[in-house]
């Protein structure tokens with residue numbers, strides 16, 4: 001059934017109206033994702049917008065939900081205004097991830113999930129904080145052109161998978177990349193319309209304090225991070241805007257207005 005939908009041979013409503021138990025037990029999200037031109041991201045968005053639980057099965061759809069789905073699919077051909085690409089960069093330890101975490105629940109934004117070859121830190125989750133890849137898999141993705149940008153940082157590789165960025169922008173979400181400086185430079189040269197935002201610490205002393213208080217790094221790694229941070233601070237002038245991270249709330253406000261301007 002899913003394959004037939006993908007091939008465009010049957011309409012999703014054929015599936016919705018099919019009395020067979022095997023079809024009634026299929027997840028709505030799977031069938032929606034299989035529709036040509038819809039895909040996983042748009043299917044998820046439609047379900048969220050219509051308050052349909054991601055685990056809902058075809059047979060469990062209520063009348064109103066069916067009607068809502070019908071409306072969504074009728075207009076699915078109309079593309080929303082493409083979302084912007086926003087790069088948030090700055091030295092390690094400046095608090096970039098705290099900032100992006102605050103935007104996670106804002107439906108106007110989608111925070112890109114990077115791939116990395118580094119090991120997960122305690123509490124980090126696969127597919128949420130990062131895609132944790134082997135060096136071989138990372139290399140393969142470089143060779144197949146799957147990264148929008150990638151860079152080496154403190155002995156590990158980090159990269160932004162291109163496909164989800166495109167998918168979410170097509171759905172009208174502003175996509176946020178939280179990346180280091182080399183990656184930001186690559187985005188600048190590849191995506192002329194991207195907005196590059198530099199997050200600066202209140203002072204160099206404060207940055208050193210934040211970087212050295214992280215208990216998970218070895219002394220060598222810490223020294224490397226400090227040296228890199230110094231280089232990164234020197235790149236601030238290449239950015240479209242510099243925001244100082246002395247008050248997270250205020251910074252988020254500035255960021256949102258820059259992003260949605």
Ligand code: 5GP
Nearest residue numbers: 092114150151153158159160178179180183
């Ligand atoms: P951490 O290992 O502390 O999570 O991240 C180290 C650095 O890598 C941070 O400056 C972070 O912003 C950057 N980073 C994370 N993901 C990416 C990515 O996809 N591309 C690039 N270029 N840098 C990234």
